[in-house]
Amino acid sequence: MGSVAIIGAGAAGCFAAAVLKRRSTGTSITIYEDGPRPLVKVSKTGGGRCNLTNTFEGVTDLSKVYPRGTSLMRRLLKGFGPEDTLRWFSEEGVKLHVEEGGRVFPDSEDAMEIVRTLERALSGVTVKTGCRLVSLEKSGDVFSMTFNNGRTERADRVLIASGGAQKGIPFLRGIPTVESVPSLFSLKIDDSDLKALMGSSATVLLRLGGFSADGPMLITDWGVSGPAVLKLSSYAARHLAEKGYRENLHVRWCPKMSEEMLRSFLGPSVMSARKLVSTPPEGLSSRLWAMLVERSGLREDIRRGELGRKGLSRLASLLLDDVYPVSGKGPFKEEFVTSGGIDIAAVNPKTLEAKSFPQLYFAGEVLDIDGVTGGYNLQAAWTTGYTAAVAIAEVEKKV
Ligand SMILES: Cc1cc2nc3c(=O)[nH]c(=O)nc-3n(C[C@H](O)[C@H](O)[C@H](O)COP(=O)(O)OP(=O)(O)OC[C@H]3O[C@@H](n4cnc5c(N)ncnc54)[C@H](O)[C@@H]3O)c2cc1C
Structure with a gap:
């Protein structure tokens, strides 16, 4: 032996x-x-x-x-x-x-x-x-x-x-x-809209440089984390390193809803008289929804019936493909x-x-x-x- x-x-x-x-x-x-x-x-x-x-x-x-x-x-x-x-x-x-x-x-x-x-x-x-x-x-x-x-x-x-x-x-x-x-790190995003929502989470579909991952995403004080982000960082580990951790992160909010379902949800309905911000789609918190409404350039107090074709299209487009520039990766302790x-x-x-x-x-x-x-x-x-x-x-x- x-x-x-x-x-x-x-x-x-x-x-x-x-x-x-x-x-x-x-x-x-x-x-x-x-x-x-x-x-x-x-x-x-x-x-x-x-x-x-x-x-x-x-x-x-x-x-x-x-x-x-x-x-x-x-x-x-x-x-x-x-x-x-x-x-x-x-x-x-x-x-x-x-x-x-x-x-x-x-x-x-x-x-x-x-x-x-x-x-x-x-x-x-x-x-x-x-x-x-x-x-x-x-x-x-x-x-x-x-x-x-x-x-x-x-x-x-x-x-x-x-x-x-x-x-x-x-x-x-x-x-x-x-x-x-x-691999397995969070993404740094300097976006005041997102930062204001620190602690919020949503189930999303993420895309970045030809890679995609779905699941819960957590909004943190420096950007985004959570299972979907960690998975994406793993799939895109080499690509992100080559890009110096600077890339565009595409977020699809409400991934379970097709474009048609989203448009129908935002279109004329029995809720037309209600304020848009008070009626978020399933899976989005009121805070997150209010941010997205504002981000799409709509008035905070707009009623659903006032959305119009252009407003509806802007909001639907944002929900389908909301883009955030990534400016780095999370701190070292996040690297697993x-x-x-x-x-x-x-x-x-x-x-x-x-x-x-x-x-x-x-x-x-x-x-x-x-x-x-x-x-x-x-x-x-x-x-x-x-x-x-x-x-x-x-x-x-x-x-
Ligand atoms: C904070 C954290 C949490 C994690 N949680 C999970 C989890 O819950 N589930 C999961 O599946 N994975 C998890 N992982 C990943 C997982 O821990 C690692 O993939 C796994 O431990 C790798 O095991 P390893 O033996 O290959 O390497 P290591 O555990 O890194 O062990 C390598 C050892 O080699 C020693 N060494 C290095 N160079 C030399 C040398 N030249 N001479 C002598 N010794 C040397 C190092 O000191 C070290 O002790 C986590 C990782 C981290 C950092």
Whole structure:
């Protein structure tokens, strides 16, 4: 039996170590972690509640939940999918429940329960903290690793699970990477109409640079956020980075209403004598509706019957395509994942072993795989960690 080094004690690295230890008890496994303790990010996930996976119910197009790494995830999820995650954590004693959108959380609502569960599963694994890998060399069949504390260690197999930050992989040479850009962020919009509505939300359809996403949008003090915006930021992550986060955001208010339905709602009716602002369409708050009426250039006190053909057209056009210039992305703390990393074409899709470096494996966000919010990113960490661990265990059996 040989020795395995895992770089990074995050979700992917720790899960891989736990799986490998159980499959290959005689293997010496060491996790090297830059930070002071393992699983720091997991403890912060889901606002401290840890949305550890998703049921994937209703997901018919995997590219809508994994905009990068779609085909690799399609393949790997067959080996370790969400039901496997549910089973694994349940067998470890974690009680789980499903919330809206298929999001899975521990009943304790405490991400630390997931951290403690993984830590328990690391029994027999050595974890060395405060060790940042700064150089990786291979001589014959053995890897030589140098850490920031000056120590050099050796291993027969290495699994890189160093997460999404590009700064984590400068030690890799000759393995193709895709430039890292942030994903899952809110959009900065300097618009006084919107700012006045801080705290309001509505279900909308958003379009930006050829990408679209629907769902709830939250108006904040710096722009817009919420599920639809985060999804859009994921789909358009690379495009927005290329544009320097300056683009036009097209908002379709009341997306459930067709243009015809909107025109008929705004047209002559039994409500003609009532003030337009006091009769918002379904799904729009009175405040938001009043802003849109004003934004379309109509008088605040206009009655529905006074709208006229031009007024009706202006308001309908605004509801169908309201444009806001984006001037940046939300603050750093809003960035949940990184798109980019190790090019998935550079790894064997069955084992996640580097095609050009035998016995070097990858798992987690370090790969160019990322998902939208809802538990998909942690699922990718479990899935890829499992895949690499099983592949390493197979090799260990033969030595
Ligand atoms: C605030 C927040 C909330 C989130 N909430 C959710 C959620 O609820 N559900 C969900 O699915 N996803 C969520 N995510 C995303 C999810 O946490 C990540 O996709 C996932 O943790 C990635 O796991 P990983 O193991 O690949 O990387 P990480 O968790 O980032 O772990 C990588 C580890 O490697 C270490 N490292 C880096 N470089 C080196 C080096 N050179 N040497 C040694 N160690 C190194 C790092 O210190 C780190 O501990 C959230 C992310 C954030 C930031």
